[in-house]
Amino acid sequence: MTRLPIAILGSGKGSNCRAILERIRSGDLAAEARLVVSDVLDAPILDIAREFGVANAYLPPGRFRTRLEPAIEEQLVQMLRNANIELVVLAGFMRVLHEPMLKAFPRRIINIHPSLLPKFPGLEAWKQALVSGETVTGCTAHYVDERIDHGQILAKREVRILPNDTAESLHARIQVVEHELYPAVIAEFCERYGDATEQVEGWPDR
Numbered sequence: 001m002t003r004l005p006i007a008i009l010g011s012g013k014g015s016n017c018r019a020i021l022e023r024i025r026s027g028d029l030a031a032e033a034r035l036v037v038s039d040v041l042d043a044p045i046l047d048i049a050r051e052f053g054v055a056n057a058y059l060p061p062g063r064f065r066t067r068l069e070p071a072i073e074e075q076l077v078q079m080l081r082n083a084n085i086e087l088v089v090l091a092g093f094m095r096v097l098h099e100p101m102l103k104a105f106p107r108r109i110i111n112i113h114p115s116l117l118p119k120f121p122g123l124e125a126w127k128q129a130l131v132s133g134e135t136v137t138g139c140t141a142h143y144v145d146e147r148i149d150h151g152q153i154l155a156k157r158e159v160r161i162l163p164n165d166t167a168e169s170l171h172a173r174i175q176v177v178e179h180e181l182y183p184a185v186i187a188e189f190c191e192r193y194g195d196a197t198e199q200v201e202g203w204p205d206r
């Protein structure tokens with residue numbers, strides 16, 4: 001079976017990246033992690049890539065705070081194309097992607113978000129759920145589009161909010177569920193597209 005070539009993009013601690021790389025290593029996930037990219041030079045996610053022997057790169061993001069400079073986003077597209085990446089996995093990547101990436105990888109960029117979308121997009125979604133008095137929150141895997149935490153939903157999992165939860169305890173429990181859900185969602189892509197030599201219906205060419 002052919003392994004689906006994926007890239008993982010992140011800005012932070014990389015616990016989802018670790019969960020994915022562990023599943024690949026144990027043989028539970030038929031993907032090949034070809035590249036880990038971060039916009040943060042000292043992000044732990046790059047150390048995790050090195051620990052697992054995965055090629056990794058720091059991408060200096062340029063002068064904007066929440067997006068990549070267009071020329072740099074083009075550079076990212078090129079890096080991913082050079083590595084023949086089929087699926088781009090965002091794992092805590094804190095930059096909104098724009099046309100260069102979205103056009104180059106239509107329906108091929110996915111993200112995981114720590115709430116039951118469409119509720120609570122944006123930062124610290126678990127805190128938003130907590131202060132809103134919700135009794136249930138969770139995490140959502142979705143396609144990436146031009147809006148923040150918005151594209152078509154692939155899968156969701158619920159997490160109960162306990163009466164004595166703090167932001168930290170709730171976030172930690174959501175992350176445990178993320179680490180199950182995200183590899184499972186990627187596994188579905190591998191099953192559907194891993195062996196495809198031609199274009200698959202519903203999956204645009206890149």
Ligand code: GRF
Pocket residue numbers: 010012013014015016017091092093112113114139175178
């Ligand atoms: C996760 O909670 C994910 O839902 C959000 O960013 C966080 C990344 O965490 N998009 P990590 O870097 O994978 O630990």
